[in-house]
Amino acid sequence: MAEHIYPLTGRFLQGRLRHAMEERERRLLEDLIERTEVIQGETAILRRGDFCEYSTLLIEGMAIRAICDDEGRRHIVGVQVPGDFVDLHGFALKRLDHDLCVIGRARVGYVPHERLRAVMADEPHLARLFWFSTLLDAAIHREWIMKSTQLRAIGRMAHFFAELWYRLRMVDLGQESSFQTPLTQIHLASICGISTIHVSRTLRDLRDGGVVDFQRGQITISDGDKLKSIARFDPAYLYSEGGLAVENALDIDSPERLSDL
Amino acid sequence: MAEHIYPLTGRFLQGRLRHAMEERERRLLEDLIERTEVIQGETAILRRGDFCEYSTLLIEGMAIRAICDDEGRRHIVGVQVPGDFVDLHGFALKRLDHDLCVIGRARVGYVPHERLRAVMADEPHLARLFWFSTLLDAAIHREWIMKSTQLRAIGRMAHFFAELWYRLRMVDLGQESSFQTPLTQIHLASICGISTIHVSRTLRDLRDGGVVDFQRGQITISDGDKLKSIARFDPAYLYSEGGLAVENALDIDSPERLSDL
């Protein structure tokens, strides 16, 4: 359950290393949010090359990372869910190489880099957690490379659904076997690198196969095991509790290995 | 030219934000290397799930990031060149989600996390540069997602060659229009997500088209413009000097935009 004492930042690292944050750090994080905003429709939070003076925490809704090619076509290279500090890397990079857009209705919180700088200077442990959270995105990127190069259309789509399913459940969104997204088949096509027409066909196959049903953003997992099998999905890369990231993953004094690896 | 005063770490961030490092910081970095090692053949530096007690700087040679699927097939999700702090993210993650392997003959330097922890506590600016360097990898990951989902075989291969060409020249390796790698066609297949047989066909097309010639690891760029055009290659994501990362990218007091963006 989201921690309602921290209505804005309660989902940050939830299901990963949130337990590694002290109360004081959680409080500091919550206070970093200068203001929040509700954004509707397909709106850019930040554009490639913009100078970043604040970073954005996604509080509700979804966002995508997109790269536009020279012909102006937008290609989705990442999807963000509530709790993601979506452009925290802008703090170190200063300018992003890609766009960030919300889709549907989203609520975001803005953190001025000035505040971030101050808190990171005093709080090395929190700084490390911020770093960690940007590395989670990189791990997801790697898995997307894997899925894009090694899986066929049906596997890619299954993989994306499986990932979203796990990620949303980590932040207590979505039921056991269903969840809601503002994604259209057009988004799915860009995410999976296939044509919209083939998305439609592939969704039919998944539906007819009793695996997963996608109807206007409502996703129902009919057979999670079959889904993971089609996707060759192994959630280790999400570094969820009990996965690769152990209880004291940031504590150098616990070098025991995980039994499941 | 590599800075020969720093024979081990002279290529770290070379061509990107190395100029943002003070002499003192460069010295500190060089002293972080506890020992170096020469590794031959296709050898793992670090395996998925291993507990990381040190991080590895690639001094000479090349390395790959690979994810093994459940059938034991290895899939390459990244390539590293000299100067890359290849598993710096292991410092914050503690365990990686993928393997790191050198290919060919490589020289690496080991940095104990203990030392890293100490220097980062005292040197926030250097810590930020370390963070920055892991974000560069993430930017490359995003571009790989883009190339894997949006380009056909010939474009993917051209894109990889263009990227390698740029990255090697940033660290002063390779001539103006040629360079050497320990990569085989089997590696290229995994990198581009196509079959080895199709790699062979595609390389023939690129050679016959007068674009680029690949012969046993010797890569000769015949027509760089054609190469970039086939690859739709825009090097902005590499954050090289003069690109997205401006002179004082880490200096919050210079919010001017780049004219070329």
Next chain:
DNA sequence: CGCAAGATTGACATCAATCAACTGAGGTGG
């Protein structure tokens, strides 16, 4: 020399893109 790994070629099969036509839902203005 002879082997093993890498690379090449041809034939064929499969997957997914493209083109074209159509349906259905939601919104808007007369």
Next chain:
DNA sequence: CCACCTCAGTTGATTGATGTCAATCTTGCG
């Protein structure tokens, strides 16, 4: 309320790109 529009989604036919299988060649090396 209906006519109309637009956008999302669906379906069939065709084409092109790429995977797979099988055979052969090349190179480096013990």
